Amino acid sequence: MNKRVITLGEIMMRLSTPGHERFVSSNQYNIVYGGAEANVAISLANWGISTAHVTAFPNNDIGKAALQYLRYAGLDTQYVYFEEGRMGLYFVENGAMQRSSKIIYDRFDSVFANFDGDKIDWKAVFKGADWFHWTGITPAISASAAKICTEAVNAASELGVKISGDINYRRNLWQYGKQPLDIMPDLIAKTNVVIAGLTDFENCMDIHEQDYEAACKKAQEKCPSIEYISTTHRNSISASHNGLSGVLWNGHELLESKSYDMTHIVDRVGGGDAYMAGLIYGLLEGEDQAALEYAVAASVLKHSIPGDANFVTVDEVSQLVKGENVGKLLR
16 A cells, blocks of 8 residues: 555653562563554554654663664654653553552653654645544643644644544643643544543543444534544453444444454553554555444554554454464464
8 A cells, every 4th residue: 555654652662570470479570662652653664664763762771762662663763853861661560360450650851841843844744645643642742732733633634634533532631731622622623533431422522422423423523534433342351351342433434343352461551552453554445444443443453462553464453354274373
């Protein structure tokens, strides 16, 4: 597929306890790098789409290691900027059975949170781009991150680039004096594909509905640029056993995917990003129901892979959609 996608957002160093060890008993951590938007870009790059990620790293060896990770994952890194400061961190303890997984964030005052973005030439960034993806995490981090996200969305809209946004409301991030309703409605108004649940609608669009289809209709009334709205439905039986399905509102009807029973989850972090990437890939291909099924299958496979990124192939996702080679030993 000869397409190009741009993503924007913070990347953090992720430190995970080995296996299912607890924070209080582990004496070592496994390190990878991850962030919601970059996770989407990595999936798409792995599926043969040209992707570039816009972010800022600390100007030290940790920042250079993160840059190497993005390059290893196949991303175009020409819009990665280096500044003085620290890398944001987050810690993961993977639960099992009835014990929940835990995440601890340490991202305050990071390089990306302080990055003003004045060096970014958005016309150059979006030259030849077909799609831009942002999330509600970025404008929640800081005033400068909100400014960069707004500039990016405005530029993409002006240049006719398709825009997707995973609203991803995070209450604890909005700590710099602004509230979601101060910023998010203007960003959503220029966005074409939205990932949002009922809580996201309420906090970021002031839409109060108990029925998902009714909420989607109200969102489109407020923001006519929205073409698609989607979300996943997760049934958490235990930390190791979840059910997953998805729905997609296409402006006419609410499509539903088939459901999956995930009985031995390895790592659920990044599952939503895998879904977003699958939806982008599927919509670039063109058919709504197929895009939804691809998105859910991509997310399901992510639950089998340690780390943030979904290193699976198009064939693996497509085979899961068809129910082929599921769990087999492939030689």
